[in-house]
Structure formats: structure tokens, C-alpha cells
Amino acid sequence: DTGVSQNPRHKITKRGxxxxxxxxxxxxxxxxxxxRQTLGQGPEFLTYFQNEAQLEKSRLxxxxxxxxxxxxxxxxxxxxxxxxxxxxxYLCASSWTIYGYTFGSGTRLTVV
Amino acid sequence: xxxxxxxxxxxxxxxxxxxxxxxxxxxxxxxxxxxxQKYGEGLIFLMMLQKGGEEKSHEKITxxxxxxxxxxxxHITASQxxxxxxxxxxxxxxxxxxxxxxxxxxxxSVKP
Numbered sequence: 108d109t110g111v112s113q114n115p116r117h118k119i120t121k122r123g124x125x126x127x128x129x130x131x132x133x134x135x136x137x138x139x140x141x142x143r144q145t146l147g148q149g150p151e152f153l154t155y156f157q158n159e160a161q162l163e164k165s166r167l168x169x170x171x172x173x174x175x176x177x178x179x180x181x182x183x184x185x186x187x188x189x190x191x192x193x194x195x196x197y198l199c200a201s202s203w204t205i206y207g208y209t210f211g212s213g214t215r216l217t218v219v
Numbered sequence: 220x221x222x223x224x225x226x227x228x229x230x231x232x233x234x235x236x237x238x239x240x241x242x243x244x245x246x247x248x249x250x251x252x253x254x255x256q257k258y259g260e261g262l263i264f265l266m267m268l269q270k271g272g273e274e275k276s277h278e279k280i281t282x283x284x285x286x287x288x289x290x291x292x293x294h295i296t297a298s299q300x301x302x303x304x305x306x307x308x309x310x311x312x313x314x315x316x317x318x319x320x321x322x323x324x325x326x327x328s329v330k331p
Contacts, residue, residue, distance in 0.1 A: 111261075140318060148306050149223075149321025150262070163318065193270040198261060202317065209251070 111143045111211035113199050118215045120189055128214045132201030139182050140208070141174055142198040143167065150198055156182060189218045221246040221312045225322035232298050233330050240325045242308035248288045252309040252319065262307065265293075272287045295327075303329045 112131040120126050132139050137158050140149035153172070155163040158179035168174075171189075176182040186193055196215050200208045222245045232238050242251070250269050254262040266275045268284035268291060276283050279296045295302055305326050308321040 113261075138317060147323065149309070149323050150319075152318040152320070155318050165318075196259070200262075204317075206317070207266065207267070210254075210264075212261040213259075215259060 109208050110213075111199055111201050113197075113214050115214060116212065117215045117217075119219060122191060122218055125185065126189055126216065127183050128197055128199075128216075130182045130184070130199030132168060132181070133198070133209055136201035136203050136209070137179065138202045138204075139176055140200045140202075141184050142200065143184070144196040144198055144213070145194075147158035152188045153184075154176045186216075189216075194218045204209055221238065221310065221320055223287040223308055223310055223322035224318060225306075225308060225325050227325060228323070229280045229326040229328070231328045234299060235297055237297055238295050238327070240295070240306050242291045242322055244310060246289070246313070248284065248291070249313055250287075250309050251284055252328070253282050253291070253293050253311060254307045256305040256307060256324070258305070265306075277285050292294075292316045298327075298329045300331055304325055 113128045123130045130196050139156040141153040144150040152165050154174050156176040157219045159176050164190045174184045194217050196213045199211045224243045226241045248278045252267050253265040256262050271286040271288045273284045281294045284291045305324040307321050307324045309321045
């Protein structure tokens, strides 16, 4: 068990480009969450999977954002046509129950 | 919607001093989490409190949840430079699938 792994750690992209982030949860965890954190703020919930089913999405998750969790294992978060306002730290967390989260180290996105 | 307010926003203490960080909720807390975050990194779980009046300790950090379950405090005894970072409180809104809402964090600096 190596914890929750996120890749890449850093991503710099030009405005208008698409980006994809990957999260590998702890293997026995069936719940997976994505959060976004901007400077000076706490993390904000984006979306939640239980196994492969996406059960909840925040209003923050605009049409340009899509998340998947094929086969209930790793998850990807894609942002299409990136905007400068998308610059943030994207955090993934996993858990076995509704308690006891483990967070990954995050992917820092910078849109220039 | 439920909101968490943390105070103070930032704190600078001399090594060896004690300190307290507070987290106040606008609604009853059904699970209160404390996390620590180093700049640019993921969240490290510290403690979780559920019952009114509950108190937990780990090494030199003690967290308490008040009887009314609307306020929590995090107390660090004899602070060390390794305690420096951002402390975040998080909570599960009633009826959520386990996604958390967070306060904005308290930035702690410890002067050697």
C-alpha cells in the first residue's frame, strides 16, 4: 500500500488546451473523491465515485470538466479548453467508508 | 449550506510555546476532521471527532469537539518547527455521501 498516488505533480498548460490528471487510490478503497484547492482556500468538493459509479457532482464541475473511474480502480479528471481560472491544486482522496479519507499529494495546474 | 470558519487565519509562535486553533461550524457537526497541509502538498490526516465532548490526542496535538458539536479546537503543546504548516478543519455536511467541506485553513509558523 503506497497511499493515494496522483500524476502528474505539476502541469503547466496554455489556455485553451485540454489536460488530464490521474489518481490511483488505495487498492481496497471503493470511494474516490476529487477536490480543487485555490491559494488561501480550503479544498472544495468536485465529484465522488463509489466503485465505477459517479454518484455526486458539485456545481463547480462545469461542462468542461469530466471525471471517470473505469473498473472502479484509478480515476481520471479531464479539463477541456482550460481557462486561467482553472489554475489550482487538484486533490484526490479515497476511503473505504464515508470516514477515514486518505488524500494524495495533488496535481498543481497552472494555466498560462 | 454549512460553513466552517477557522481562527486565526495565521499564527506565528516562538518554538516551545503552546497554541490553539479554532473551527466553528454554522450547523451541527456530524464528523469533524483535522488535517495538516504543507505548502503545495496534499492533506495529512490528524484526527477525527464525532461525539460531543470528545477529545483526542496524538503526540503533542489535542483536538476537542464541544458538547453542542458546533465548535472544535486544536491545541499544540510545546510547538516545534515541524508543526509549521496549514491546519484545516473539515466536516461532513448532513446527508452527504462523505464529501467534506473545509475551512480556509490556519497558517502556522514556528520561529526557532
